[in-house]
Amino acid sequence: MPEHSTTxxxxxxxxxxDIVHIALEQGAVALTSDNQFAxxxxxxxxxxxxxxxxxxxxxxxxTGYGDSVTVKVPLDLVNELPLHLTRFHGCGMGxxxxxxxxxxxxxxxxxxxxxxxxxxxxxxxxxxxxxxxHNIVPVIPQEGSVGASGDLTPLSYVAGxxxxxxxxxxxxxxxxxxxxxxxxxLTPLKLRPKEGLxxxxxxxxxxxxxxxxxxRAAYLAQLTSRITALASLALKGNSHHFDDILFSVKPxxxxxxxxxxxxxxxxxxxxxxxxDRLQDRYSIRCAPHxxxxxxxxxxxxxxxxxxxxxxxxxxxxIDGEGEHVxxxxxxxxxxxxxxxxxxxxxxxxxxxxxxxxxxSLVDTRYNxxxxxxxxxxxxxxxxxxxxxxxxxxGASAYTAEALKLTMPASVFSRSTECHNQDKVSMGTxxxxxxxxxxxxxxxxxxxxxxxxxxxLRLRIAQGxxxxxxxxADVQAMYQDISEFFPLLDEDRPLEAVLRFxxxxxxxxxxxxxx
Numbered sequence: 001m002p003e004h005s006t007t008x009x010x011x012x013x014x015x016x017x018d019i020v021h022i023a024l025e026q027g028a029v030a031l032t033s034d035n036q037f038a039x040x041x042x043x044x045x046x047x048x049x050x051x052x053x054x055x056x057x058x059x060x061x062x063t064g065y066g067d068s069v070t071v072k073v074p075l076d077l078v079n080e081l082p083l084h085l086t087r088f089h090g091c092g093m094g095x096x097x098x099x100x101x102x103x104x105x106x107x108x109x110x111x112x113x114x115x116x117x118x119x120x121x122x123x124x125x126x127x128x129x130x131x132x133x134h135n136i137v138p139v140i141p142q143e144g145s146v147g148a149s150g151d152l153t154p155l156s157y158v159a160g161x162x163x164x165x166x167x168x169x170x171x172x173x174x175x176x177x178x179x180x181x182x183x184x185x186l187t188p189l190k191l192r193p194k195e196g197l198x199x200x201x202x203x204x205x206x207x208x209x210x211x212x213x214x215x216r217a218a219y220l221a222q223l224t225s226r227i228t229a230l231a232s233l234a235l236k237g238n239s240h241h242f243d244d245i246l247f248s249v250k251p252x253x254x255x256x257x258x259x260x261x262x263x264x265x266x267x268x269x270x271x272x273x274x275x276d277r278l279q280d281r282y283s284i285r286c287a288p289h290x291x292x293x294x295x296x297x298x299x300x301x302x303x304x305x306x307x308x309x310x311x312x313x314x315x316x317x318i319d320g321e322g323e324h325v326x327x328x329x330x331x332x333x334x335x336x337x338x339x340x341x342x343x344x345x346x347x348x349x350x351x352x353x354x355x356x357x358x359x360s361l362v363d364t365r366y367n368x369x370x371x372x373x374x375x376x377x378x379x380x381x382x383x384x385x386x387x388x389x390x391x392x393x394g395a396s397a398y399t400a401e402a403l404k405l406t407m408p409a410s411v412f413s414r415s416t417e418c419h420n421q422d423k424v425s426m427g428t429x430x431x432x433x434x435x436x437x438x439x440x441x442x443x444x445x446x447x448x449x450x451x452x453x454x455x456l457r458l459r460i461a462q463g464x465x466x467x468x469x470x471x472a473d474v475q476a477m478y479q480d481i482s483e484f485f486p487l488l489d490e491d492r493p494l495e496a497v498l499r500f501x502x503x504x505x506x507x508x509x510x511x512x513x514x
Contacts, residue, residue, distance in 0.1 A: 005021075005027045006027055006028045006029065006030050007021065007022055007027060007028075007029050007030070007107075008029075008030050008031070008032050009029060009030070009031055009032065009110055009111060009114040009125075009129070010031050010032035010034065010037040010114040010116070011032035011034045011037060013306070013310050014111050014306070014309055014310055015306060016211045016214050016215060016302060016305055016306060016309070017215075018107075019104050019107050019108060019111075019208060019211040019212075019309065020104070020211060020212060020215045022103055022104065022107040022132060023100045023101070023103045023104040023107070023208075023211075023212060024100065025103070025135065028132075028133050029107065029110070029129050029132045029133060030129065031114065031125055031126070031129060037114075037116060039321065040116030040117070040320060040321065041116055041120070041121075041122060041125070041320075042320070043320030043321045044116065044117065044118070044119045044120075044318045044319070044320030045119060045120075045121055045192075045320070046320065047119075047318065047319075047320040047323050048061065048119045048192075048193060048194060048318060048320075051325070052075070052078065052193065055075070056325075057072075058193075058194070058316065058325055059315070059316050059325075059327055061078065061081070061193040061194045061197075062075070062078060062193075065085060065197070078193050079192075079193065081193065081196070082159075082191035082192070082193065082194070082195050082196025082197065083163065083191055083196065085156070085159075085196040085197060085200065086156045086159040086160045086163065086165070086191070086196050086200070087156075087160070087165070089152050089153045089156035089200065090153075090156055090157070090160060090166070091144060091153060092140065092141030092142070092143060092144040092153045092154055092156075092157065093141055093143045093144060094141050094142040094143030094144075095141070095142050096139050096140060096141055096142065097140045097141075097142055097154075097205075099135075099137045099169045100212070101140075101208065101209065101212065102137035102138055102139075102140055102169065103132060103135070103137055104208035104209070104211060104212055105138075105140065105154075105155075105158065105204055105205050105208040106128060106131055106132050106137070106138070106158065107132060107208070108204040108205075108207045108208040108211070108309060109128065109155065109158060109199060109202065109204035110125070110128045110129065110132070111309055111310065112202050112203075112204060112309075112311060112312055112313050112314065113125060113128070113198060113199070113312075115310070115311065115312035116312075116320075117312035117317045117318055117319060118194070118198040118312060118314050118317075118318060119194045119195075119198060119318035119320070120192075120194070120195050120198045120199075121192055121195065123187075123189055123190075124162070124189055124191075124192075124195055124198075124199070127162055127186065127187075127189050128162070130184075130186055131161075131162070131168075134170075134184055134186075135169075135170070135171075136161075136168050136169075136170050136177065136180055136181075136184075137168055137169040137170070138157045138158045138160070138161035138166060138167075138168050138169075138177070139157065139161075139166065139167040139168060139169060139174055140154045140157040140158070140205075141153075141154065141157070142154070142432060145205060145206075145428040145429075146413075146414060146416055146421065146424040146425070146426060146428075146429075147203070147206060147332070147333040147336075147337060147424055147425035147426050147427035147428050147429070147430075148329070148331055148332040148333060148421055148423075148424040148425050148427075149201050149315065149331045149421060150200065150201045150202040150203050150204075150313065150314065150331035150332075150333065151200070151202065151203060151204060151205035151206060151333075151428055152200050152201065154205045154428070155199055155200040155201075155202065155204060155205060156200050158199055158200075158204075159191070159195075159196055159199040159200055160177075161177040162177070162188065162189040162199070163188055163189050163190070163191060164176075164177050164178030164181060164188035165177070165178070168180055194318070197314060197315075198314050200314075201314040201315055201331050202313040202314045202330075202331055203308055203313045203331060203332075203333040203336060203427065204313075205428050205431075206333050206336045206337070206340070206425075206427040206428040206430070206431045207305065207308045207309055207333075207336055209340075209428070209431035209432065209434070209435060210305045210308075210336050210339055210340060210431055210434075211305060211309065212435070213340065213343060213431065213434045213435055213438060214298070214301055214302065214305055214343070216438045216442075216506065217294060217298070217301075217343055217346070217347050217438065218298055219505070219508055219512075220294075220347065220350055220438070220441060220442070220445065220505075221258070221291055221294045221295045221298070221350070222261065222512040222513050223445060223449075223505060223510070223512060224287075224291050224350045224353065224354060224445060225258050225261040225262050225265075225287070225288075225291055225512075225513075226261070226265060226474075226477070226510075226512055227354060227357070227445060227448055227449050227452055228262050228284065228287040228291070228353075228357070229261075229262045229265035229266050229474065230265075230449070230452035230453065230455075230456060230474070231283075231284060231357045231358075231360075231361060231448065231451075231452045231455070232262070232266060232280070232284050233266065233452075233455075233456055233459070233465065233470075233474075234361060234367075234370065234452050234454075234455025234456050234458075234459060235280070235284065235360060235361065235366075235367060235368055235370075235455070236277065236368045236369070236459070236464070237277065237280045237284050238277045238278070238279070238280055238285075239263065239266040239268040239272050240268075240272065241279075241280060241284065241285045242259045242260075242262045242263040242266065242268065242288065243263070243268070244259075244260070244263065246259075247259040247260075247288065252292055252296050253296065254292045254293075254294070254295030254296030254297070254298070255288050255289060255291075255292025255293075255295065255296060256288075256292075257292070257295055258287070258288040258291045258292045258295055259288040259292075261512075261513050262287065262288065264471065265471055265473065265474055267469060267470065267471050281356075281360060281366065282356075283353055283356035283357045283359075283360060284357065284360075287353060290349050290350070290352075290353045291350065291353070293346050293349065294343075294346040294347065294349070294350065297342065297343070297346055301339050301342075301343060304335045304336070304338070304339050305336065305339060307335070308333075308335055308336055311330065312330065313330040313331055314330065314331060315327060315328055315329065315330060315331055316328070317330065332424075332425055333425035333426075333427030333428070334410070334425045334427065336425070336427040336430070336431065337409065337410035337425040337426055337427035337430045338410060340409070340427065340430035340431045340433070340434040341408040341409060341410050341430045341433075341434075343434050344405065344406055344430070344433055344434040344437045344438075345406045347402075347434070347437050347438055347441050348399075348402040348403050348405070348406050348437050348441065350441050350444075350445070351398065351399045351402045351403070351437075351440060351441040351444040351445070352399055352402075352403060354395070354399075354441075354444045354445050354447075354448040355395050355396055355398075355399040355444050355448070357448050357452075358388070358391070358392050358395050358444075358447055358448040358451045359392060359396075361374060361388070361448075361451045361452065361455050362374055362387070362388050362389065362392045362451065367455070369462075369464075370455055370458055370459075371387070371458065372387070373386055373387035373388050373389040373392075374387045374388045374451055374454045374455055374458065374488070375387030375388075375488065375489070376454070376457070376458060376461075376487045376488055376489035377489050377490060378489070381489075381490070384491075385489075385490060385491050386491055387454075387488055387491070388447075388450075388451050388454065388488070390494075391447050391450070391451065391494060391498070392447070392451070394443075394447060394498075395443075395444045395447040395448065398440045398441075398443045398444045398447075399440070399444050401440050402436075402437045402440040402441055402444070405433050405436055405437050405440075406437070408430070409426040409427075409429040409430035409433055410425060410426050410427070410430055412426055412429075413425070413426060442502050442505045442506060443498070443502055445505060446498055446501035446502045446504075446505060447498065449481070449501060450481070450485055450494075450497065450498070450501060453478060453481045453482065453485065454487070454488055456478060457482075457487055473512075477510055480509075480510070481501075484497065484500060485497050485501075
């Protein structure tokens with residue numbers, strides 16, 4: 001999707017990249033003008049109105065919610081019911097989702113409602129679109145969802161913002177949504193029957209987070225491959241470990257791709273490295289086998305995330321054209337839970353890999369002649385300088401925390417809501433865990449990246465590596481990092497440069513492999 005293009009909802013299948021671009025404010029959103037889309041929206045609204053006129057029984061419209069399904073709501077109170085749903089779910093806790101995450105959540109909920117099977121009005125669809133285009137982002141607490149009946153509590157903050165009762169991020173401040181809408185000439189939403197349920201009863205939060213997590217994980221697979229090459233060069237490793245013939249006999253395509261990336265970065269054909277060194281440690285030699293697990297998993301991660309993204313996932317489903325009310329459980333986030341629990345394990349293994357690489361780089365027993373802790377100090381000053389010693393300790397701490405969080409959330413289902421929701425997905429907790437593991441892994445990788453660059457500098461300074469023998473891409477990355485991270489010859493605080501490097505990773509500062 002080209003930057004600054006418009007993403008159209010209601011016709012074509014949306015991609016992970018569409019949601020990421022919207023989250024990053026890269027382009028507007030629109031509803032399709034397709035006649036079939038309009039017919040689906042109009043017919044569902046008309047069918048619901050007809051059922052209400054006929055005194056039909058519809059879950060969440062003429063009944064209470066969840067276990068209260070047996071409570072029949074008098075028709076004169078039906079119009080108040082959705083507003084009460086948004087209010088009593090206003091009990092979220094924990095830190096708030098960021099504006100970027102909030103935009104992804106809005107876009108993901110709009111994607112589901114735009115399937116045309118939720119019985120929502122044009123007013124709701126257009127206001128969601130307007131929130132995105134004006135960058136009005138609900139302030140949403142992260143905690144309180146068990147992932148079925150969908151993300152009820154966090155999504156209540158979306159519904160509450162649309163009716164003017166909650167806070168939003170707007171122009172760098174937190175403001176009341178009603179005030180913001182009035183300032184822009186937008187009309188607060190008056191929820192129709194079923195509309196509170198339609199916004200809240202779905203998987204939008206976990207799916208939005210999964211889209212953002214996928215984007216970060218895919219980049220880390222490439223960056224960890226590049227760092228492995230840098231670490232191998234700094235350690236005087238054996239480039240034959242990544243030979244194409246070697247990997248042809250184990251046909252995992254993602255693993256083969258990672259080996260090819262590393263092999264290319266090592267310039268193996270033109271400058272085969274250290275062919276006399278028989279075997280490197282596993283953190284170098286087996287890096288394609290570690291990174292390749294994530295790389296090979298990305299296609300099925302994408303399939304499951306994008307299928308959920310392009311689904312109607314609330315309850316009941318309203319088939320306006322066929323005039324059916326279909327009660328089911330599409331709010332259940334099991335697929336996203338499985339993806340997030342699996343992804344977080346694969347990503348944490350990248351942290352563990354990079355942590356082992358930096359451990360080798362700083363240790364004179366294993367780094368093949370580099371100075372202790374990669375300190376660039378001269379002989380007279382080496383007694384008081386400690387280089388990357390604390391950075392390596394920090395990387396170990398981040399890794400340990402990441403590995404601790406890999407316990408699958410999806411197996412911790414709890415019976416909730418009077419045993420109506422007696423099996424739930426925990427998909428949103430899994431997604432939040434995955435994002436935390438991504439953050440920790442990015443911190444480990446930033447540490448190992450800087451250590452690898454320091455190691456390369458020392459090899460070049462010692463005359464053991466020629467800068468001109470490096471590939472153009474590796475040279476460019478080396479030079480770019482050297483501009484904000486000069487040689488570490490005297491001890492100095494490295495927090496600022498580490499934070500800068502983590503931000504560079506998260507914003508994809510370096511274009512890696514085609």
